[in-house]
Structure formats: C-alpha cells, structure tokens
Amino acid sequence: MEWNLYAQLMEEYDSSLTYDGIDGERLASRLHAISKIGLTPDGGSQRPGFSKEEKQAKALVKQWMSEAGLTITEDGAGNVFGRLEGKQPGLPAVLSGSHVDSVPNGGHFDGPLGVLSSLEVVEAWNERGYQPERSYEVVIFSDEEGARFNNGLTGSRAMTGEVDREIQEGLVDQNDVSFGEALKEVGLSSEGFFNAKRNLDEVSHFVEVHIEQGRILEQKNLPAGIVSGIAGPSWLEITFEGTAGHAGNTPMTERRDPLVAAGEFVSNIHYLPKEVSRTAVATVGKLNVQPNGANVIAGKVHLIVDIRDIYEDTRDQLVELVTQQADRIADKYGVTMEGKQILKVAPVPIAPKYTDLLQHTFNNLGMDSHLLPSGAGHDALIVGHQIPVSMLFVRSKDGISHTPEEWSSLNDCVQTVHVLKRYIETHINQ
C-alpha cells in the first residue's frame, strides 16, 4: 500500500475544526509532505540532525515560509527563522517552533508538528489580515534529537550559547565522522556554528508545541495539555567493583560480587523519587557487566542512572539520595563504589504566569485544561534557561513515540493550533 499520512490523518478529521483561518487539511498535507523525506521501509522517518534529509525538510518548510510572506534567515547552526514583522518591530519578538530531525526510524509528529503548528498560526493571520504587535518568528532548530552524535538540542544550544566548544568538537559519529565534518557535509562550518549565538534581547518569549510522548492526556481524555515544567536530566555513572571469580569454586561467604550490589541498588532506587517529589523519576537503562560470563562472578559493573525532575532542588536532592544508596549498598557487599556525574542540565519550571494564561486560553476555547510535566527534554528546555518559555502538549496515541507507530489525531493537532494562536494573540503578543 502506498504511504499516505495525509489520507490517514484526514480519515478521522472533523472539518468543523477548520475555522478562524486554521486549516486542518493544510496541516495534514504538510505533515504528509515532510513524512516522505527520509521515509523508511517500516513507514518511519529517518532524518538525523545535519543530514541531507533534515536539510531537505528545512528547505520544504522554507518554501512554505516564503509563500506565507515570511522573511527567512538561517544562522551558523542551520537554525531557520521565518519572520513576520509586527506593528512594533522594535519590540523583542515572539518565537515559536520545534525541529524537523528525527531519531532513526522515528515517527512523523515529534518535531514537525511543532514547526507546522507555528507556521499555521501565520497562515491563519494572513487569511484574516491580522498583523501582530510584536514580530513573530517560526523557528526550526537543528538536530534536536542528537541521534547521530549522542548529544542533542544542538541548534537551540547554539542559538543560546549553551555549547562547550571542546566537547562539541570532540564528538564523532559511529563512522568516525567528526561533528565539524558533519557540519561541512550540509554546507555549514564550525566557525559559523560556534558564532551562532543570538542576541536574546531580541526575543521576548518562546512557545513550543510538541507531542506528549506519554499517556497522561490519553488517560484524561484530553486533546492537549499545558506543560508545567521541563525536567532536566542528571546522569550519574556508577561503578561497583569487587572480585571476579569462578562461579563454582568461590564459596558464597567469600564473594565480593558487584552485580549483587548493582541488583539491589537498581531495585532500591525505584522507590527513591517519591521521597523528593511527585514528578521526580530515576531510571537505570544501561548496565555493563564485566566480564559478563555465565560461570564468572562479575568483577565490575558500570551503570548509568538517569535522574530527572522539573525542579532543580528536588532533582539534586534525588541525585544525593541515589549516591548515598550506592555507598550504603557497596559497603553491605564489600565492594567499592565510584560515582561520577556525566550530564547535568538544569530543569525549567514554567512560570505560573504563563500556565495560568494558557489555562484561560483553553477555557475561552471551551476546552478543559490540564497541567502536566515534561519528562523529556525539548528545545524549550534550552531556550528556557535564558528567556521565558511555554509549551503545549498534544495527546499521543498509547503514549508511543520515536517509532513509526507514533500518532496524534488531526483533531487533537488542530485544536492545539487554535490554543497556540489564541494564546499568542491574546497574551504573549502584548
């Protein structure tokens, strides 16, 4: 069967949602057009950051931007800005958008939906002859997913200056291609990349629409929700070291088995997050056992604990609790423990001022509002370190994302665009 995201989206569309200049059919056809770039045999999307597919998707959006009368600029990181001049162009602008890159064999909504929602607001304004007070820019951030270099949010970090040059230049992909080489492949340069920092006095607010990638909205039976904060990840690399030995010849009393310690540690930290807050989480998803033999007592176990919360103090409190737990368990089993923080990104709680205004917007449109945290990082997390941000989530079917099965109904998407447009016109544009 031929790939047709458009037909699938339109099948269940309630066309009464096309009003006020916002057109569900246009949104569907654009999601479809992007879905064909990097389409995999499984019906997924394959547009890694700084690939020719990502560049092609950007080019397509740029074409729509220019048809909508936007002035397009591109910075040294390949971030694209389509600007609609406001009545008061001297005022800091409102930015809205997301990304068009994907994880390998990912879905068709994570990223493109945010960019196209922001663009749909312009289309609606054009249709109604509306000019905002502040200038408005639709933005496409480069390489949000970071699939190629295990290091994402690249475009938003470049724009806000949150880049460690040494780390960034040291990155290589699995084919040993350096980050600098990858930039060159798509016509960018290291020099341009490291000079992409924008004067953020020019920007008053950033608002991002994104799929939820979780099940909360589905459970609440709501098309969209308001993000209360974006969790910042903290990664703790923990190594338990004991004594490797033969599984048959070493009596139980004489063992220093780091895998027993790691096992108890993993199951214990499952219960720690709720001690610090209702939104905190901790996960061990990666564990490396050495030498990893069926009849060998392990000598060393490396693991990474991913710890997140939308509040920095409780997130850091949890890091502390997890470290104490690792120490205690290492003692109990006579093994050594070494802990090292390898990643630490500050979370962004979204100011109640903005979540309140979003709640009003939902209610004015006759929609129920619900606040929920974002456990995943987004460009709004990085931008939010420096300027006020807000974020809207669209319901995800079965909470699935980063796979070809990722799905949000066109009804849910279009309702969210109505919220976005109304929110900007009424509250953010002032």
Ligand SMILES: [Zn+2]
């Ligand atoms: Zn995304």
